[in-house]
Amino acid sequence: MTPTKFPTQFLWGAATASYQIEGAWNEDGKGESIWDRFSHTPGKINNGETGDEACDHYHRYPEDIALMRQLGLKAYRFSVSWPRILPAGTGRISEAGLDFYDRLTDALLAANIEPFITLHHWDYPQALFEQGGWINRDNLPAFADYAAVLAKRLGDRIQRWTTFNEPGVIAWNGYADGEHAPGEKDIPKAMQVTHNLMVAHGLAVQALRGVDPKLEIGIVLSQWGVDPASDDPADIAAADHAWNAGETAFLHPLFTGHYHPEMVEALGEKFPATRPGDMALIAQKLDFLGINSYSRSVISASQGRLSPIPGSEYTEMNWEVCAPAFRRVLNRINNNYRVPPIYITENGAAFPDKISPDGHIHDERRLDYLRQHFTQVRLAMQDGVDIRGYFVWSLLDNFEWAFGFSKRFGLIHVDFETQKRIIKDSGLWYSHVISTNTVE
Ligand code: IFM
Numbered sequence: 001m002t003p004t005k006f007p008t009q010f011l012w013g014a015a016t017a018s019y020q021i022e023g024a025w026n027e028d029g030k031g032e033s034i035w036d037r038f039s040h041t042p043g044k045i046n047n048g049e050t051g052d053e054a055c056d057h058y059h060r061y062p063e064d065i066a067l068m069r070q071l072g073l074k075a076y077r078f079s080v081s082w083p084r085i086l087p088a089g090t091g092r093i094s095e096a097g098l099d100f101y102d103r104l105t106d107a108l109l110a111a112n113i114e115p116f117i118t119l120h121h122w123d124y125p126q127a128l129f130e131q132g133g134w135i136n137r138d139n140l141p142a143f144a145d146y147a148a149v150l151a152k153r154l155g156d157r158i159q160r161w162t163t164f165n166e167p168g169v170i171a172w173n174g175y176a177d178g179e180h181a182p183g184e185k186d187i188p189k190a191m192q193v194t195h196n197l198m199v200a201h202g203l204a205v206q207a208l209r210g211v212d213p214k215l216e217i218g219i220v221l222s223q224w225g226v227d228p229a230s231d232d233p234a235d236i237a238a239a240d241h242a243w244n245a246g247e248t249a250f251l252h253p254l255f256t257g258h259y260h261p262e263m264v265e266a267l268g269e270k271f272p273a274t275r276p277g278d279m280a281l282i283a284q285k286l287d288f289l290g291i292n293s294y295s296r297s298v299i300s301a302s303q304g305r306l307s308p309i310p311g312s313e314y315t316e317m318n319w320e321v322c323a324p325a326f327r328r329v330l331n332r333i334n335n336n337y338r339v340p341p342i343y344i345t346e347n348g349a350a351f352p353d354k355i356s357p358d359g360h361i362h363d364e365r366r367l368d369y370l371r372q373h374f375t376q377v378r379l380a381m382q383d384g385v386d387i388r389g390y391f392v393w394s395l396l397d398n399f400e401w402a403f404g405f406s407k408r409f410g411l412i413h414v415d416f417e418t419q420k421r422i423i424k425d426s427g428l429w430y431s432h433v434i435s436t437n438t439v440e
Contacts, residue, residue, distance in 0.1 A: 003438045003440045004375050004439040005437060005438050006438070007381075008437065010388070010437060011074050011075045011114070012389065012433070013073050013076055013114075013116060013389060013391040013392070014068070014071070014076060014077070014392045014393075014394065014411060015076075015077035015078070015391040015392070015393050015395065016057070016076075016077070016078050016394055016395050016396060017078070017079045017121035017165065017398075018078070018079045018081040018121060018123055019033065019051045019121070020051065020394070020398040020400070020401075021054050021055040021057040021396055021399070022054060022055075022057050022058045023051065023054040023055065023056045023058050024058035024059065025051060025052045025053075028084075028096035028097065028100070029094045029096050029097065030084040030087060030097060031083030031084075031086070031089070031094075031125055031126070031127060032126040032127070033081065033083045033123035033124060033181075034122075034123070034124045034125075034129050034133075034174075034182045035051060035122060035123045035181045036123075037126050037129075037181065037182075038183055039051055039181075041183075044402065045403075045404050046403050046404040046406050047404050049399070049405055050399075051399045054398060055396050055398055055399075055414050056419050057396070060419065061104050062107060063421070064395070065107050065108060065113070066111075067395075067412055067421060067423065068108075068111065068113055068395065069111045071411065071423070071430060072435050074114060074389075075389065076108055076113050076115060076116065077116040077118065077345060077391045078115070079119070079121035079123075080117065080118070080119060080120075081123050082119075082123065082124065083123065083125040083126070083127075084100065085097045085098060085101075085146060085149060086125065086145075088125060089125030089146075090125075090128065090142040090145060093149055098150075098153050101153070102153065102154070105154055105158060106157070114159070114160075115154075115157070116158075116160050117158050117160070118164075118165050119143075119146065119147055119150065119161065119162065119204060120164050120165065121164075121166075122169070122180070122181070124170075129182055133182065133193075134170070134175075134193040134196050134200070135192055135196065137196060140196060140203055141203060143163075143204050144203035144204045144207035146204075147161075147163070147208050148208070151211035151212060151215065152211055155208075155211055159215065159216055160215075160217075160218070160288070161215050162217070162218045162219055162290050163201045163204045163205065163217070163219050164200075164220065165220045166220060166221065166222040167194070167197040167221070168194070168222055168249060169222060170197060171190045171191070171193040172190055174193070176189075176190035179401075179402050180401055180402065187270055188272075191267060191270050191271065191272045192273065194249055194250075194272065195274060196272075198250065198254070198278075198282040199278050199282065201219055202281030202282045202284055205217050205284050205286070206281075216288060217286060217288075218287060218288040218289055218340070218343070219254065219290065220345045220346070221250050221289070221291060221292065222346075223247065223251070223292070223293055223333060224293050224296050224297065224325075224329065225322065225325030225326065225328055225329040226239050226242050226247055226296065226299060227297070227299070227328065228298075228299060228300075229298050229300035230300070232301070234301035235299065235300050238299045238300065238301040239299040244260050244262040244263065245260065245262040245265075245266040246263070248260040251336075252337075253279060253282045253283060254282060255283070255337035255338060255339060257279045257283035258279055259271075285340075286340050287341075288340050288341045288342065288388070289333075289339050289341075289343075290342075290344075291330065291333070291342055291345060292344075292345055292347070292393070293326055293329060293330075293344070294315075294317075294393075295315075295319035295321070295325070296322050296325035296329070298320075313365075315349045315350050315351060315369070316349075316351050316407055316408075317350050317403075317407060319349075321349070321369055321372070323373045326347070326373055326376045326377060327376040327377070327379050327380045330342070330383075330385045330387070331380060331385060333385075334383075334386075341386045341387070342385060342386060342387045342388065343387070343390070344389065344390040346391060346392075346393040346394075347370075347373050347390070347391075347393060348392050348393035348394060349365070349369040349409065350400070351365045351366050353408050353424065355413065355422070360422070360425060361413045361425060362425050363424045363425055363426045364425070366426040367426040367429050370392065371439060392430060393409055394410050394411070395411060395412060396411075396414050396421070397416075410427075411423065411424055411426055411427035411430055412427055
């Protein structure tokens, strides 16, 4: 394979999220989140597991930053637990919570690693949920207030801020299929949450800029490829419709100021209530766009979504490995919208890892997955997509939501009994990619 060189300033990183790694679920005055409540509810999580301890990163962050240094990461994307900062979601601020992220930020900077912050990666305050959660419009300003609290405290040291991680997952998995907290199954509600999250995003952008107009602000969207099953025009039209009606729910309002007409038509009476001024609030200028992408769906006009695809490899999440789809979806986004610079904010793979007798984790399949996806992203850059950085999901094996600890995405293996960490072969390979800026 020909070596693929990346630009000098390319920001190589790894990503995590608060609930998935921190643990310390009720320490130092932290409030309860909907994920604490959900994981403590019998039957919701595989094997009854919880994020109560997770990777114990709350206590072990110095060790984890030392590992990041060993990997040579240039940036680290993490999220903040909102109820650690505001135990009831609004009102009283917890200094101990702020102190934790202060220490984390300072330690990252001391290690020469750029902190790349996400305000909300799903661990919503339970107290706010009990007042109507994301459905209640009166709750939306609380997100902006929380954003301002954090920006006042960390904005002098953190340059790049994202509002939400994968708002579509909050709405769909939390409110439509119920697999995630808060576990509701109500499609019209999920659609209202979709719109309300966008309004909350707009309010938070205003709040962050109000604290410091120099902050760079973005949002992280999950955008998987959508490919037609064949070259048949009917399949191509079906795939285009699946994209327009289903996958543009956030891209379209953010970058055009309205919802895609095919989505509006498909939703019919389920289309959410909006208020005058909402769309302008949502479509405020962003400094960058975060894209999370792992796989694709394949659409046939006659059979709908096809799966499995014969001959394809699948990860342990049952997600097809199809790196060229990554290049295609990045081009599609770039061609359809006037987007700001893009960061790949998540990409990676879960495979069943084993510690070998030699003490190492020879995770060839993950390494190969990453190699293929890095290469396709480089090709997308050559196609003209302005991509500035790449965060592998994930730094550590961690709590994979409803799957508990059964799916390992880490560059670093975690023994959840002892909390021992071991850098996997994919992590060692990644550190070589970073130090040479080249994928071989
Ligand atoms: O673990 C999740 C993460 O929280 C959000 N994006 C997808 C990852 C893998 O499922």
